[in-house]
Amino acid sequence: MNRIARIAAGTAGAVALLSAPVPALAADQASATVTTCGWSGLQAGLSTRVCADVTGNSVVLYGQIGLAGPPSPGTPWPPAPQDLITGLSAEVAGVGSLGAVAGRAVFQVSTVRVAGISTTAPCGSVVHASFSVEGSLRGPSPVTVDVPVAC
Numbered sequence: 001m002n003r004i005a006r007i008a009a010g011t012a013g014a015v016a017l018l019s020a021p022v023p024a025l026a027a028d029q030a031s032a033t034v035t036t037c038g039w040s041g042l043q044a045g046l047s048t049r050v051c052a053d054v055t056g057n058s059v060v061l062y063g064q065i066g067l068a069g070p071p072s073p074g075t076p077w078p079p080a081p082q083d084l085i086t087g088l089s090a091e092v093a094g095v096g097s098l099g100a101v102a103g104r105a106v107f108q109v110s111t112v113r114v115a116g117i118s119t120t121a122p123c124g125s126v127v128h129a130s131f132s133v134e135g136s137l138r139g140p141s142p143v144t145v146d147v148p149v150a151c
Contacts, residue, residue, distance in 0.1 A: 031055060038145030042068055044084060044135030046107060050116075052129060052147040059098075059121050059149060061090050063114040063131035065107050081108045082135055088116040090129040093146075098127065105133075123151035 132140035
């Protein structure tokens with residue numbers, strides 16, 4: 001084999017190797033989980049938000065409860081645990097409800113993740129979720145998020 005034939009064969013082999021990973025990379029990107037959270041809100045004196053993990057057409061919705069800010073001077077630390085009533089609901093825009101869950105959570109200092117709804121949604125749709133927290137001193141003021149399901 002002469003020198004030009006070897007270069008041509010090497011170039012053809014390199015092109016074949018470089019083109020093979022592209023479809024595999026696209027498949028990995030399609031199955032990647034995208035997390036989207038709505039704006040934080042103040043509920044029952046705490047910071048709350050609702051989030052969604054989307055993988056393909058699979059959607060997992062959950063709420064988060066955290067401290068609203070640093071404690072005021074003279075406030076006892078750590079604060080007493082708070083027994084909270086939580087609610088999470090979701091729907092596919094223009095299609096219908098994905099369900100609702102209610103429960104209880106105890107919050108003291110560390111951020112609490114409140115499990116919610118796991119479902120599938122049609123590709124190209126938008127999922128709307130709402131999360132609320134109610135404490136002994138204040139009623140709920142829901143936070144929301146709208147998440148596209150791109151697939």
